[in-house]
Amino acid sequence: MVSQSPRSQSPTPLALDPRRILDMNYAFASTAMLVAAVRLRLFTHMAYKVLTPAELATLAHTEPGPTERLLKGLEVQGLVEREGDTYRLTSLSDHFLVEGKPGYLGGDTLAMLDYLPAWFELDRTLCTCQPYRDLGDAATSEAFFAPRVRDLFPLVHPVAKRTVA
Known part of the structure; x- marks a missing residue:
């Protein structure tokens, strides 16, 4: 069955995929993760050495658990890569997010x-x-x-x- 939208008068299938709208709704989260990482200088700390979340947390004066969750988010964004228990920068973050470069x-x-x-x-x-x-x-x-x-x-x-x- 197809419903009519009063504004567009075009048919609307019953099973629409809301992902585009949800992606827009939560796009701020990527920016928030990036802002937090820059404020905490995570990329600069990681520029010269692969680090565990606990090591990075010590350098950034943060807690290890939340730091690891942020690293996982940054990994999804393509800004860090995980190698076993450690994380390292990707070429993108190394080039654009390390202070002094x-x-x-x-x-x-x-x-x-x-x-x-x-x-x-x-x-x-x-x-x-x-x-x-x-x-x-x-x-x-x-x-x-x-x-x-x-x-x-x-x-x-x-x-x-x-x-x-």
Whole structure:
């Protein structure tokens, strides 16, 4: 049997797969895991040595059990790999998430702490035409963009130089 949606007037099968919507609902969890790992400097701690969850927890001043659960989540995301009882970085996380490396994107990752509240107020912005933050104001704009420019400069500067040349 097929039902009609009053808005679309298109047939809707009884057995729809909700995975796309559920993936959207829980996409924040990937960002939250990444932010936590960057804040705790897990990738930097793991950059030069494979570590057990307990060893990493000692370095990061966290508890071993929750640290291991976070590592399992990061493994699903393709950011760490498990080897027996130890974890190591993947090429992706080694290149972009280790502090001090030219491609470091940890600052951009932490910027999500500023971005997400604004996105979750999008409905308010649409109803009021009032932006979450006024980037037309010079002081607000500078405070917002300066850290982003600092974080992304090492990545975009070489591209800009090649483009101009």
